[in-house]
Amino acid sequence: MKTFKIGGVHPEENKISAGVAIKNLALPKTAVIPLSQSLGAPSVPIVNKGDKVLTGQLIAQGTSFISSNIHAPVSGTVSKIDDMMDASGYRRKAIIIDVEGDDWVDTIDRSQEIKQEITLSKEEIIACIKNAGIVGLGGATFPTHVKLMVPEGKKAEYLIINAVECEPYLTSDHRIMLEKGEEVMIGIKLLMKALAVEKAFVGIENNKPDAIAHLSQLAEKYSGIKVAALKVKYPQGGEKQLIKALINREVPSGKLPIEVGCVVQNVGTAYAVYEAVQKNKPLIERVVTVTGKAIANPSNFIVRIGTPVSALLEAAGGIPDETGKVINGGPMMGKAVNSTEIPVVKGMSGLVLMPEKEAKRMKVSNCIRCAKCVSACPMGLAPYLIAQTSEIGQEEMAESLRVLDCIECGSCSFTCPSGRPLLENIRMAKNKVGQIIRSRAK
């Protein structure tokens, strides 16, 4: 069975909520919609305080090349545009809507009927995706339409659908594949048309045999789509690792997947693309996994963007007593949140409640030069060395050690027997090296 060659770790899977069907979560009383929900520049609001908005109405526009549109996830009145705390812990500009009923924009097709035929052209599909404000739903939130516009001189050969979901605990993509398989397939077809490629691979780790079977069966009906089972290994969901695993091509250092003729999209994004193009429905809700070892009802919810995280936790049975951390995202790459009042955003794939015992860090001791981090690094870096250069403030040295190639998967910290904060030091070095490079460009 295929997998990527260098590095990788095997964290405990703990996919507790894999068997739980996706449920709709009730509408919140107020929705807080942060204006920076994608990589790139924050969106610019086009509504004012006191305006009535309908569900699905455009409320903020992406103005620069890398930015995305934001639509009202609920209907009601815009009560204010103010700084609100988001997942970063900082207060940033957000639109706050007081929810009144649930009136949708009437151009949105809300029927459950599956619309098969693709009528739009390549350009129309991309325009549709751009208007719907779709971003990469795997967590990186890179605007999807930008990824679909292949730069001149490059040619896309393959569309790669990332259905790996290698993060422990998270099951939102798994459930989408099982419950919305048909829609996902049409979404992939749409993406293939937008990219003008003939072949698409869907990479799924073999800890999801039901999803592999279901999609393989569906794929028979759609030409050009191939479902590939992959050996379980973290971080297979990293796009460079996935490309290596599926078609055995290596993305050069500092380059994008298009360099080797690939475009990688998340399976959740494919579903959102289907809804946007075939049903005219903008990205106003997403599937979020709420899970944890102690939580009463681990579940997968369809949630409107802007719903407070606390509402999700409550619906899953509340925060258990011994919880030490609420993690936004998976336990490997996710970040503990400061407050449960932060809203759900486009990039939030799951909430993991870690019991206090597991949330605590190991006591840090000295590096014993065991090189476990080196063999775990999927990018072939030397994490202990980069972390050291970062500790002593030698950013130039970190740069020459290719710190910018780090995908921040956390395999090094996970595997370190001395509990050293490797990833944190590397992140810091990355941050500083990024600043140095930007100042050089000036």
Added chain:
Amino acid sequence: MNIVIIYAVITLSVIGLLSAVILFFIAQKFKVIEDPRIDEVAGLLPGANCGGCGFAGCRNMAENIVKKESTEGYFCPPGGNDTMKAIAAVFGKVAEDKAPMIAVVRCNGTCTNAVNKNEYDGLKSCYFMHNLYSGTNGCPYGCLGCGDCVTACQFDAMYMDDQTGLPVVVQDKCIACGACVKACPRGIIELRNKGKKDRRIFVSCINKEKGAVAKKNCEVACIGCGKCVKECKFEAITMENNLAYINFEKCTLCRKCVESCPTGAIREVNFPERKKKDADTPQEQPANN
């Protein structure tokens, strides 16, 4: 045997002599004439290489001063006015006196004033915390308490107060080189006038949020009410983005603003105790700041 040694000595001597002649002419050709005053000025500088002047070390500053033949616009914080006068004398000029400065920590978010709302057990670095995490007490402007400034200080003039969780500047040791100012990722530390009799008044907060939000996270936050601006007769206080700032060049140390501040965000340092019995002086003050 002897002959071998003699040949070797002769050969080596000839090579040595030839090389010396070649090197002599090369040295003549590529001679670098360095102004002797650079050495002189560099000798006058303290040699701390702290970077407080803005140059890469003392010699670099000396080179720049000699190039300009004037000390105007240059200042060596550890050397102070005396050093600058001595250097100016090399060029037959007189250096202007500069008021002594000191680093001031403009945050009073102690453990009691700004209560921690969550725990942090990650990397102990303010830079890291600021960029990838917002801090434990909810204030996005306040001190993170990991002591990047203390690490940056080469003069042993700062330490972390265990009780308050804030850095403290040791007045006698601080030479205002500005290393801590650069090290603080949140820009809390400012170089201010040392003041008459070391007395200083400053707004000990840099929170630009709206009053209610700022006050929610910290008891002694500046809420931008503007009382101090009205109170000040010398137009020393300006209000921008919900935050008061006292211009130390205009401030006459009358202390009216300190009395008017409803949250106690304005702090006075090294003043004698007030004669009037004012029951509520909310802030406890470390002796050195």
